[in-house]
Amino acid sequence: MSFYGIVDGTESSLKHFLAQLPGVDQVGADARAAMLATRSIKTTSKRWAIDTAISMVDLTTLEGADTPGKVRALCSKAVRPDPTDSTVPSVGAICVYNDMVAIARTHLDAIGGKHVPVAAVSTAFPSGRASMEVKIQDTQDAIEAGAAEIDMVIDRGAFLSGQFGLVFDEIVKIREVCGDRAHLKVIFETGELVTYDNVRKASYLAMLAGADFIKTSTGKVAPAATPPVVLVMLEAVSDFYQMTQRRIGVKPAGGIRNTKDAIKQLVLVNETAGPEWLTPEYFRIGASALLNDLLMQRMKMDDGYYASPNYVTID
Amino acid sequence: MTFEYAPAPESRAIVDIKAKYGHFIDGKFVPGKKHFATINPATEEVLSQISLGGVSDVDKAVTAAQKAYTKTWSKLSGKERGKYLYRIARILQERAREFAVLETLDNGKPIRETRDIDIPLVAAHFFYHAGWADKLDYAGLGKSPQPHGVAGQIIPWNFPLLMLAWKVAPALATGNTVVLKPAETTSLTALLFAEVCQQAELPDGVVNIVTGDGSTGAAIVNHPGIHKIAFTGSTDVGKKIARAIAGTNKKATLELGGKGANVVFDDAPLDETVEGIVNGIFFNQGHVCCAGSRLILQEGIADELIEKLKIRMAKIRVGDPLDKNTDLGAINSREQLSKIQELASAGDAEGAERWSPACTLSAKGFWFAPTIFTGVTQAHRIAREEIFGPVLSILTFRTPQEAIEKANNTPFGLSAGVWSEKGSRILWATQQLRAGVVWANTFNKFDPASPFGGYKESGWGREGGKHGLAAYLKEGK
Numbered sequence: 001m002s003f004y005g006i007v008d009g010t011e012s013s014l015k016h017f018l019a020q021l022p023g024v025d026q027v028g029a030d031a032r033a034a035m036l037a038t039r040s041i042k043t044t045s046k047r048w049a050i051d052t053a054i055s056m057v058d059l060t061t062l063e064g065a066d067t068p069g070k071v072r073a074l075c076s077k078a079v080r081p082d083p084t085d086s087t088v089p090s091v092g093a094i095c096v097y098n099d100m101v102a103i104a105r106t107h108l109d110a111i112g113g114k115h116v117p118v119a120a121v122s123t124a125f126p127s128g129r130a131s132m133e134v135k136i137q138d139t140q141d142a143i144e145a146g147a148a149e150i151d152m153v154i155d156r157g158a159f160l161s162g163q164f165g166l167v168f169d170e171i172v173k174i175r176e177v178c179g180d181r182a183h184l185k186v187i188f189e190t191g192e193l194v195t196y197d198n199v200r201k202a203s204y205l206a207m208l209a210g211a212d213f214i215k216t217s218t219g220k221v222a223p224a225a226t227p228p229v230v231l232v233m234l235e236a237v238s239d240f241y242q243m244t245q246r247r248i249g250v251k252p253a254g255g256i257r258n259t260k261d262a263i264k265q266l267v268l269v270n271e272t273a274g275p276e277w278l279t280p281e282y283f284r285i286g287a288s289a290l291l292n293d294l295l296m297q298r299m300k301m302d303d304g305y306y307a308s309p310n311y312v313t314i315d
Numbered sequence: 316m317t318f319e320y321a322p323a324p325e326s327r328a329i330v331d332i333k334a335k336y337g338h339f340i341d342g343k344f345v346p347g348k349k350h351f352a353t354i355n356p357a358t359e360e361v362l363s364q365i366s367l368g369g370v371s372d373v374d375k376a377v378t379a380a381q382k383a384y385t386k387t388w389s390k391l392s393g394k395e396r397g398k399y400l401y402r403i404a405r406i407l408q409e410r411a412r413e414f415a416v417l418e419t420l421d422n423g424k425p426i427r428e429t430r431d432i433d434i435p436l437v438a439a440h441f442f443y444h445a446g447w448a449d450k451l452d453y454a455g456l457g458k459s460p461q462p463h464g465v466a467g468q469i470i471p472w473n474f475p476l477l478m479l480a481w482k483v484a485p486a487l488a489t490g491n492t493v494v495l496k497p498a499e500t501t502s503l504t505a506l507l508f509a510e511v512c513q514q515a516e517l518p519d520g521v522v523n524i525v526t527g528d529g530s531t532g533a534a535i536v537n538h539p540g541i542h543k544i545a546f547t548g549s550t551d552v553g554k555k556i557a558r559a560i561a562g563t564n565k566k567a568t569l570e571l572g573g574k575g576a577n578v579v580f581d582d583a584p585l586d587e588t589v590e591g592i593v594n595g596i597f598f599n600q601g602h603v604c605c606a607g608s609r610l611i612l613q614e615g616i617a618d619e620l621i622e623k624l625k626i627r628m629a630k631i632r633v634g635d636p637l638d639k640n641t642d643l644g645a646i647n648s649r650e651q652l653s654k655i656q657e658l659a660s661a662g663d664a665e666g667a668e669r670w671s672p673a674c675t676l677s678a679k680g681f682w683f684a685p686t687i688f689t690g691v692t693q694a695h696r697i698a699r700e701e702i703f704g705p706v707l708s709i710l711t712f713r714t715p716q717e718a719i720e721k722a723n724n725t726p727f728g729l730s731a732g733v734w735s736e737k738g739s740r741i742l743w744a745t746q747q748l749r750a751g752v753v754w755a756n757t758f759n760k761f762d763p764a765s766p767f768g769g770y771k772e773s774g775w776g777r778e779g780g781k782h783g784l785a786a787y788l789k790e791g792k
Contacts, residue, residue: 022582022583022584022585022586022736023582023584023736024584024586024587025584025587025588025736025756027587027756027757028584028586028587028588028590028591028756028757029586029587031590031757032586032587032590038427038431038639039320039639039640040320040323040639040640041320041321041323042321042323043321044319044321045318045319045320045321046321048318048319049318052318232586235586266318267318270318271630275317275318278317278318
């Protein structure tokens with residue numbers, strides 16, 4: 001087997017490839033992310049950024065307490081985030097657990113939301129601690145129920161103990177299950193990988209194994225999508241594009257709660273990977289609370305004052 | 316999709332620029348006789364008229380400084396001097412935005428830098444030295460160290476207020492009084508600092524500011540009432556000062572030019588290295604004496620790194636210095652722009668390959684696109700002379716030894732950088748590099764606790780830290 005003509009999938013070829021990647025200097029990466037956070041995005045560019053961010057939100061509910069009712073409500077919100085303003089775009093996707101996929105798909109189709117895909121978290125999300133058979137079954141179930149996007153988690157234990165082949169094989173297998181039917185997002189749980197060097201290595205493992213997207217976190221572990229982590233991942237997709245001409249998407253998830261945070265993420269994309277990534281096809285933001293803040297800021301730009309939170313819907 | 320950043324200009328309403336300024340002598344502004352214009356280099360708009368100080372103005376200032384030294388400042392305890400410095404530091408912080416906007420208007424550097432780097436560092440220098448004022452007797456600076464008396468200080472235009480802070484804070488902390496001359500093109504923040512001295516109720520005559528040109532500076536250097544010279548500027552002027560004070564009792568620290576080597580080994584963290592290279596040469600339009608203006612790359616990674624550097628340079632935002640998103644502002648003066656243009660043309664003529672990203676430069680004001688030259692060798696003028704602009708010369712090496720030889724093969728020795736993920740290599744290289752400051756995996760980082768100064772033609776003495784204090788003290792009895 002050959003993956004992009006870069007590795008053959010064996011443990012030794014992966015180790016060799018990952019070892020020759022340049023390191024990430026933590027101080028430098030933090031400084032660059034902090035500098036980009038000072039960009040001042042105002043007026044017309046802020047308006048553009050808010051709408052773009054809305055269209056990139058993977059509107060998420062991943063609770064043990066999720067019910068069909070809760071998921072349907074979220075679907076309505078995903079299609080028309082602001083029921084009083086039809087110019088607000090739909091979000092990028094709905095992100096749910098696998099047993100909620102069919103409910104979400106059916107409801108979205110029923111309310112004119114055929115264009116909103118359903119993403120399912122998979123492979124024993126969030127811990128990833130299950131047998132490969134279970135992970136494959138988990139993924140198959142979700143796709144058959146109508147998931148167009150699979151958000152899988154990597155085996156962090158295997159990664160941290162240096163078993164890169166194991167991590168790689170799992171991604172390859174899930175990639176096969178997804179086939180042409182579903183986009184594959186690979187979640188690293190960067191808060192558990194800890195170092196930026198690990199984030200870079202995980203990014204390449206996932207990209208080489210066939211990921212369509214690389215994603216920071218499950219949302220269950222902090223820290224999650226910090227700007228420097230996203231910076232390192234954006235550098236990786238940019239370099240990978242130079243190597244292979246294949247554009248991989250990036251999805252920060254967890255900890256992006258307000259418009260300011262979201263705009264900082266867009267600035268990171270713009271000045272690291274480049275404007276080609278500034279579309280929901282290549283950049284998503286996994287979030288739940290963020291959408292309402294984006295809507296509030298949008299109203300504020302139109303009306304000139306902050307509306308009461310009663311004017312945005314709670315689900 | 317394109318993400319255009321709408322203009323985000325910082326308001327200039329916060330600054331109040333007078334039509335005309337005098338000198339600040341003995342705690343008061345006194346009108347000058349002759350004046351010259353100071354302009355905004357980004358627009359060529361005349362901002363104000365600055366007094367051209369002559370021998371008599373300098374004499375009045377030195378007399379005021381001598382009187383303040385003997386009557387008040389030398390009689391105060393270190394603790395009391397420290398209080399004034401803390402007060403100045405706090406006022407500078409309170410008025411930070413005003414200083415940042417004024418500095419950007421007068422100098423042309425981006426507001427992001429004045430706001431996030433220059434002015435915070437200015438306050439940090441005063442805070443740091445305020446803490447030293449009452450500890451001088453116990454810090455290993457000799458037995459009962461004493462001030463020299465009156466310090467004559469001549470500062471450059473690249474970091475106008477920061478260089479003032481580097482000079483004034485240690486002088487006052489150690490009990491000296493000051494006659495300072497700001498650079499001809501950038502006097503405004505020094506004159507606003509004079510207001511801060513009044514606001515802080517600093518005793519009259521402790522800080523005196525005489526504006527003017529090179530002749531004014533010469534009058535300070537040659538005045539017999541000056542006990543110590545502190546100069547930051549070109550090596551040529553530094554040499555003139557050294558000649559002028561030869562045979563006198565005047566002490567001097569000279570912080571002069573540089574041609575900093577930024578050495579990148581093949582195991583460097585590439586993305587952060589690219590950031591460091593950009594910061595090393597394009598920070599403050601390259602108007603930095605310690606700029607990393609010679610990039611010395613290991614051959615195996617040269618092509619990849621230059622490619623990355625070009626991609627990154629295409630993202631540098633050149634334009635209105637007051638716009639909060641601007642990365643590269645205006646060149647400080649027409650004269651400096653000509654110098655940069657002349658040296659860049661010499662690079663072309665000597666066969667180096669020039670590259671700049673596409674960027675539109677304003678027709679008004681003084682601008683130079685961020686530029687790199689590849690194929691540069693040690694024999695090129697652009698590898699040897701200080702350009703003092705946003706122009707990077709790129710050389711390559713094969714072995715670590717060759718890198719060090721090339722890095723040290725310069726009459727200068729102010730700064731250097733080493734990029735490698737290998738700790739032992741960093742330690743080895745930093746020991747070999749003949750430069751006053753060597754950064755590892757970073758560049759252009761400043762801290763008041765860290766001494767700064769040069770080897771060879773980059774200067775005499777150190778500023779900052781305990782070493783910098785020592786230059787303002789002599790052994791007491």
